[in-house]
Amino acid sequence: MTPSRTSLPARAGAVLAVGALTATLGTAAASPASAAPRTTWADADTAAIHPGVQMYTEGGQCTGNFVFTDAEGSTYVGYAAHCAGTGEATDTDGCEAGSLPLGTRVDFVEGGSLLGAGTRVGGGTLVYSSWLAMEATGETEADTCAYNDFALVEVDAADAADVNPSVPFHGGPVGLATDGADAGSTVYSFGNSSLRAGIELLSPKVGLTLGQGGNGWTHSVYTLTPGVPGDSGSGFLDAQGRALGTLSTLALAPLPASNGVGDLSRELAYAQQHSGIAGLALVPGTEPFRGMLG
Template sequence: MSQLPRRLARRIAGICAAAGLSAVAVLTVPGGTALAQPGPAPIGPGVQIVTPLGDGAELCTANFLFTGAGGQDGHRDGDGAEHQSSPAGKLYLGTAAHCTGTAESTGSVDGCVEPVMPEGTEVGITGRDGRTYSGTVAYNSWAAMQARGETDRAACGYNDFALIELSPEAAAVADPTVPGFGGPVALDTDGTRNGETVYSHQPNQLAATPDKQGISLGRPEGPRTHVVVTAPPGVPGDSGSGYLDSEGKAFGVLSSLLLPTAANGVADIAQALDYAAEYGRIGKVDLVPGTAPFAPDTLRMTELPAGPQLPAQPLPDLTPAPLR
């Protein structure tokens, strides 16, 4: 039997203890009147991504759907060249780059040196209909940074983003809407502000709290990462989850725990997509907006962190720790 479940359980318990929280009994509060909603599509934000790793697997979470950026006919090829034929219609699921680390991983968050599986690696996607679908790593920021010999320390530490190309079977049952919240309405390109309320759908580990609201402390570490506090924080297995700002715009992907606090490091998606367009073989890609309006007030969510759950400001020196 794989050692992953026990390792994951210990790591989750440790993170929650550091945050002064229980991994089982976490209070949720209604944000408004719950409305009956149709069930989410089998593939989309929040599904679990399973990367084979030795005799076990690395479990992560998908954030948003992406597709080739608009060219002259509404599509751009993977190499960035515009063309006049019909769009290829490729769909990608976003997740974190560290989700395809190898068994030789040293446990750091330095994407410029950490061993990572090559682009082209096949992964499994656990659909909400109980089926397992397939996908292929089409872009990994860590692989791209290592290929070009990246030396920017901010990029090495915070550029944590990957795109999984969906198989035709998975693409046929995919929907970009974030379950419960609705949206995303667009891509956030100017970052979150200190004190802004943010949201994340994280259904795969702490089942009692899949829909989280939290507070962004902005980007004090630079434009590539946001400091986000939720109660409970994102834990191993939640890696790759997407974050929405107060307007329902997609801004981030869960990447790390920022010690000595219980805040999470959330990689900036706009920055990550710019890097992929400039240095990745995938070319330019766009976020696919959700098909339902952003409506967080219809959900039961975790409580907004307050008091001792929020780190004192100004923040101490933060050290990103991996969620593996």
């Protein structure tokens, strides 16, 4: 596996991992249980921060997956833990890989490509990393270490009004997929790698699942177009428009050009247990799920 931040080289081997990291863990403060969750969002057509937004962490570019909130009404955008990785592109075991610490700043960017840096549309702070959480808790379960690749960036309060939780083009998510996806079923995604030279028509993707692995922790998928470095962290919807997972790896073998997608229901459950963020939950999109109908 090899992390797919664009600043990291694609790793040779069976699978390209989309990142790697480890550092000292600082847990986010728990939110007051009495606080009201956020219920209003920017218009989907004009929101600057949304699923599929480009996220830059100390020069490395990834793609945001879904929007989350907590009991206090704070807003988070998810991406892959390896997007804040400090190790080699071949470092994919989250229980051993190196990471930037919590508190690291992350920029939300629109239009970043090889032709230019794009426009910064907001900022946030890394407040949860599955890799750091697993290191802090002494996680040893092999599948969890291998496939739990999820992180949360808290959107700055000044930028929270510019957030919408809808997935561009496809719409949704309509909820969280908690029972995986059957082999052969349809999946949808929106990758926003800077390697696509800003051509948005290449971002919406549709594909098929090839089955689950890692005792339910990961899904192998084929999409048109395949995921590329910089798409790491992007979200996948199942055939019903539910949030299924997050892009973690780019496979070279045994299924060339397939993608490894971490199971979001498991990753989110781990975060709810170990992040210290009270009331952490996925936010459904304000736009109806349309799939590839656009």
